[in-house]
Amino acid sequence: MTVGLFIPCYIDQFYPNAAIATLxxxxxxxxxxxxxxxxxxxxxxxxxxxxxxxxxxxxxxFIDNFAAFDYIVSPSGxxxxxxxxxxxxxxxxxxASCIRKKVYELTEFLTDILKVEKLTARFPHKxxxxxxxxxxxxxxxxxxxxxxxxxxxxxxxxxxxxxxLELVELSRPDECCGFxxxxxxxxxxxxxxxxxxxxxxxxxxxxxxxxxxxxSCLMHMEGLLRRQNSQVKVLHIAEILNAEEV
Amino acid sequence: MSSRAQILAxxxxxxxxxxxxxxxxxxxxxYPDPVAMFGSVLDGIGGMMYRVKDYEELxxxxxxxxxxxxxxxxxxxELEELTEKxxxxxxxHSYEDVDVAIIKAHFGVAENAALWxxxxxxxxxxxxxICQQLVIVVHKKDILSNMQEAYQQIxxxxxxxxxxxxxxxxxxxxxxxLVLGAHGPKNMTVFVLA
Amino acid sequence: xxxxxxxxxxxADIFNQDEARVxxxxxxxxxxxxxxxxxxxxxxxxxxxxxxxxxxxxxxxSNLHDYLSEFESNAQKxxxxxxxxxxxxxxxxxVLSILKAKEISKMVKSKSMLTEECHLNEYLHQNGxxxxxxxxxxxxxxxxxxxxxxxxxxxxxxxxxxxxxxFHEHLGTPKGAxxxxxxxxxxxxxxREKFLTRRAAITGVNFAIAETGEFVVCTNEGxxxxxxxxxxxxxxxxxxxxxxxxxxxxxxxLRLLARSATGQPITTYSSHFRTPxxxxxxxxxxxDNGRTQQLGRADFRNSLKCIRCGACMNTCxxxxxxxxxxxxxxxxxxxGAILAPNLNMKQYADLPFASTLCGSCTNVCPVKINIHEQLxxxxxxxxxxxxxxxxxxxxxxxxxxxLSHPSVYRNAGKTGRWxxxxxxxxVNNKLNAWYTQRDMPAVPxxxxxxxxxxxxxx
Ligand code: SF4
Numbered sequence: 101m102t103v104g105l106f107i108p109c110y111i112d113q114f115y116p117n118a119a120i121a122t123l124x125x126x127x128x129x130x131x132x133x134x135x136x137x138x139x140x141x142x143x144x145x146x147x148x149x150x151x152x153x154x155x156x157x158x159x160x161x162f163i164d165n166f167a168a169f170d171y172i173v174s175p176s177g178x179x180x181x182x183x184x185x186x187x188x189x190x191x192x193x194x195x196a197s198c199i200r201k202k203v204y205e206l207t208e209f210l211t212d213i214l215k216v217e218k219l220t221a222r223f224p225h226k227x228x229x230x231x232x233x234x235x236x237x238x239x240x241x242x243x244x245x246x247x248x249x250x251x252x253x254x255x256x257x258x259x260x261x262x263x264x265l266e267l268v269e270l271s272r273p274d275e276c277c278g279f280x281x282x283x284x285x286x287x288x289x290x291x292x293x294x295x296x297x298x299x300x301x302x303x304x305x306x307x308x309x310x311x312x313x314x315x316s317c318l319m320h321m322e323g324l325l326r327r328q329n330s331q332v333k334v335l336h337i338a339e340i341l342n343a344e345e346v
Numbered sequence: 347m348s349s350r351a352q353i354l355a356x357x358x359x360x361x362x363x364x365x366x367x368x369x370x371x372x373x374x375x376x377y378p379d380p381v382a383m384f385g386s387v388l389d390g391i392g393g394m395m396y397r398v399k400d401y402e403e404l405x406x407x408x409x410x411x412x413x414x415x416x417x418x419x420x421x422x423x424e425l426e427e428l429t430e431k432x433x434x435x436x437x438x439h440s441y442e443d444v445d446v447a448i449i450k451a452h453f454g455v456a457e458n459a460a461l462w463x464x465x466x467x468x469x470x471x472x473x474x475x476i477c478q479q480l481v482i483v484v485h486k487k488d489i490l491s492n493m494q495e496a497y498q499q500i501x502x503x504x505x506x507x508x509x510x511x512x513x514x515x516x517x518x519x520x521x522x523x524l525v526l527g528a529h530g531p532k533n534m535t536v537f538v539l540a
Numbered sequence: 541x542x543x544x545x546x547x548x549x550x551x552a553d554i555f556n557q558d559e560a561r562v563x564x565x566x567x568x569x570x571x572x573x574x575x576x577x578x579x580x581x582x583x584x585x586x587x588x589x590x591x592x593x594x595x596x597x598x599x600x601x602s603n604l605h606d607y608l609s610e611f612e613s614n615a616q617k618x619x620x621x622x623x624x625x626x627x628x629x630x631x632x633x634x635v636l637s638i639l640k641a642k643e644i645s646k647m648v649k650s651k652s653m654l655t656e657e658c659h660l661n662e663y664l665h666q667n668g669x670x671x672x673x674x675x676x677x678x679x680x681x682x683x684x685x686x687x688x689x690x691x692x693x694x695x696x697x698x699x700x701x702x703x704x705x706x707f708h709e710h711l712g713t714p715k716g717a718x719x720x721x722x723x724x725x726x727x728x729x730x731x732r733e734k735f736l737t738r739r740a741a742i743t744g745v746n747f748a749i750a751e752t753g754e755f756v757v758c759t760n761e762g763x764x765x766x767x768x769x770x771x772x773x774x775x776x777x778x779x780x781x782x783x784x785x786x787x788x789x790x791x792x793x794l795r796l797l798a799r800s801a802t803g804q805p806i807t808t809y810s811s812h813f814r815t816p817x818x819x820x821x822x823x824x825x826x827x828d829n830g831r832t833q834q835l836g837r838a839d840f841r842n843s844l845k846c847i848r849c850g851a852c853m854n855t856c857x858x859x860x861x862x863x864x865x866x867x868x869x870x871x872x873x874x875x876g877a878i879l880a881p882n883l884n885m886k887q888y889a890d891l892p893f894a895s896t897l898c899g900s901c902t903n904v905c906p907v908k909i910n911i912h913e914q915l916x917x918x919x920x921x922x923x924x925x926x927x928x929x930x931x932x933x934x935x936x937x938x939x940x941x942x943l944s945h946p947s948v949y950r951n952a953g954k955t956g957r958w959x960x961x962x963x964x965x966x967v968n969n970k971l972n973a974w975y976t977q978r979d980m981p982a983v984p985x986x987x988x989x990x991x992x993x994x995x996x997x998x
Binding site: 107109111112113114115116117119120123135137138139140141143145146147148149150151152153154155156157158160161233234237238244245246247248249272274275276278279280281282283284285286287288289290291292293294295297319320322323324326327 | 548549552553555556559562566570577580581583584586587855857858861862893894895896897898899900902903904916919920922923924928932933936937939940941942943944945946949973974976977978979980981982983984986987988989991992993996
Binding site: 348349350352353354356357358359360361362363364365366367368370371373374375387391438439442457458459460470471472475476492493494496497498500502505506507508509510511512513514515516517518519520521522523525527528529530531 | 591787791798802807815
């Protein structure tokens with residue numbers, strides 16, 4: 101099995117540790133992972149702003165970088181959803197549709213493809229799990245509170261395998277944090293208020309760390325936490341699942 | 347072209363390819379004791395249910411519950427001794443001061459405590475809305491479990507006006523705080539006849 | 541209320557200046573969402589009902605021409621006078637002409653989002669007709685001279701003290717009184733007098749049944765019925781998409797509507813009007829006003845399935861924190877944001893962007909409208925049609941260039957420098973908006989690519 105690692109641009113540049121943890125975790129689980137160096141971005145920032153017609157270059161580049169792998173894995177539910185829903189190419193239609201089927205967000209890859217049942221990680225802290233909307237409602241990584249259906253959660257299933265980790269319950273388990281791509285600046289007031297409310301829910305329930313399968317939500321919440329001089333930290337779920345025994 | 351022709355032409359031009367109506371759903375909720383369920387749902391929406399064994403018991407309950415009230419009207423022949431005579435043909439506005447209206451329902455529905463009443467049971471359409479307090483009488487055997495059964499029961503019945511009534515008139519428009527008696531009845535009593 | 545040229549973001553910004561009030565608004569609506577969840581969870585067949593309702597509505601849209609004709613002829617047989625209105629202006633004129641023929645200059649009206657959409661009240665007012673809204677929430681906003689901020693809960697943005705103040709001024713309640721019970725009792729007396737003295741009543745329509753020619757109006761207060769049954773002229777106004785094929789289909793819709801809207805098992809009254817009362821005149825106006833155009837837009841026609849339950853607003857994290865008026869259109873929230881651009885793309889170009897695309901609206905919608913996907917699609921249409929900010933277009937093009945050329949991207953500068961200036965989500969003319977209330981991420985020593993080249997070249 102060959103896995104191509106897709107690291108979104110802002111994780112590459114701002115959150116290398118999340119990417120490193122993703123890579124190491126996959127390697128620990130015996131997967132052969134490569135990171136194509138010519139990759140840039142999935143094109144979502146443009147598409148969600150209404151400029152999907154400008155994403156041709158990104159799409160072609162993505163196909164060139166990743167078509168050859170058995171699976172493509174990324175530590176970002178949002179980018180994966182974008183690829184799944186919108187990757188297309190006139191010249192390489194076949195390859196594009198094939199990629200749309202084999203691209204996975206990290207935690208769903210662990211639970212659904214690798215069928216991971218145990219992890220060696222230990223993380224002796226109280227953790228709040230933020231459900232990023234695109235992963236949850238788009239990729240259906242966990243059950244949504246709006247539906248009348250049995251609960252499940254792929255990220256939680258994995259966090260439960262981490263030794264000494266205590267998950268805190270939230271008052272609103274799957275409310276959006278308000279990041280939303282360009283929304284975070286175009287609708288600054290609402291975006292910030294949503295983020296503050298989300299952070300407050302975690303703090304109120306005693307979280308020491310906020311984690312998620314999407315770094316963009318965490319970046320937004322981290323920006324708010326740091327401005328509030330809070331001691332609470334954000335960590336990508338890969339960093340927790342890969343946490344070494346301390 | 348008339349607006350009608352114009353609109354219909356545009357609809358025809360723009361509507362998508364025909365899809366079929368879905369099959370009727372099966373396995374809708376059933377309650378082991380529909381009357382009990384009806385009562386508890388009614389309670390939750392601000393109404394009250396009493397089980398009575400016959401009209402005699404019903405009459406005595408009405409007498410105590412609504413003692414001292416002046417204008418009580420009903421379309422139920424069995425209740426004649428309690429109620430105003432020959433009221434049915436007055437202008438609708440004249441029922442403004444009706445204290446209690448007692449009418450029958452064709453059936454009730456346990457899942458939502460709604461009762462199906464048509465014009466012929468109301469006397470006049472405005473009655474169940476304009477009265478200060480509403481009483482509805484329904485037979486125990488006529489409490490169904492769900493709305494699917496309800497519409498099977500209604501089927502293609504002919505009526506000029508029919509309504510489901512579930513509890514007293516209410517509003518929560520002011521800060522979501524529930525107040526009974528918005529415009530219509532301030533309370534609602536349901537007698538379930540054995 | 542005139543909103544000038546302010547867009548959703550600017551209006552939301554104003555709304556957010558009072559944070560405590562935003563919290564209150566958010567909590568109040570979340571409470572309604574929670575009641576909805578509880579009600580939905582009482583039925584194990586909930587998701588099957590939603591699917592069924594969506595399929596019935598698919599059938600309706602695909603056969604609307606025939607259903608409308610069938611409905612019209614059955615309604616006429618029942619003794620109704622049926623009118624057709626191509627747009628809002630035509631609708632308003634029809635209402636006025638009916639009133640004029642009867643020399644009626646005062647009337648009551650129960651809730652109808654269609655008449656809000658058509659701005660009927662203003663029109664009638666200009667033509668010397670007094671309209672009293674009889675839904676309590678609508679009466680409150682009418683007294684305040686504001687539009688409703690929510691399709692089901694018209695004055696959800698108002699605090700009881702403010703309502704008390706209005707009632708003190710207009711209905712003579714004691715100064716400072718704000719108890720909802722007392723205020724509702726005052727409104728009951730005030731509005732009863734109107735019901736008893738007005739000769740004409742307008743109601744909306746929740747469902748119109750092709751098979752029987754009857755129409756159904758749902759209220760909790762009973763105001764539609766009070767108006768209709770006491771009037772000599774009843775005018776019911778409906779959009780052409782409100783048709784359903786059969787009476788039995790109501791069993792599905794009535795099970796979904798109130799549970800989705802307020803968490804009640806059903807509205808207090810679900811009234812089926814089939815024939816006029818003896819001596820009464822009953823009119824029904826079928827209104828297009830952009831609906832046939834929306835029907836022709838394959839990506840957006842599903843929006844016509846809406847049964848106006850308001851659940852998408854209650855669940856929307858943006859709506860809850862920006863208020864209904866920030867959408868500057870009659871129907872606010874997620875559904876409003878996919879309906880409004882059909883009517884005027886330029887004026888409402890901002891609305892599809894007033895969302896994080898979180899998808900909660902789609903999940904609560906009882907008729908399974910893919911609201912968030914339509915928001916995404918409207919964005920594409922709006923940009924293509926040239927309604928995007930030119931600066932944003934330039935920035936997007938520059939970003940596109942960099943991101944499709946890896947060498948440019950890699951050489952764009954030392955770690956983080958390019959992103960700091962061009963962070964995709966920050967591409968906007970307001971480059972500071974991130975930093976006003978949020979810190980930037982710290983720039984690490986090396987990027988992942990740099991680390992990978994050094995450490996993973998085995
Ligand atoms: S779009 Fe769906 S959820 Fe929103 S008001 Fe319409 S029916 Fe209700």
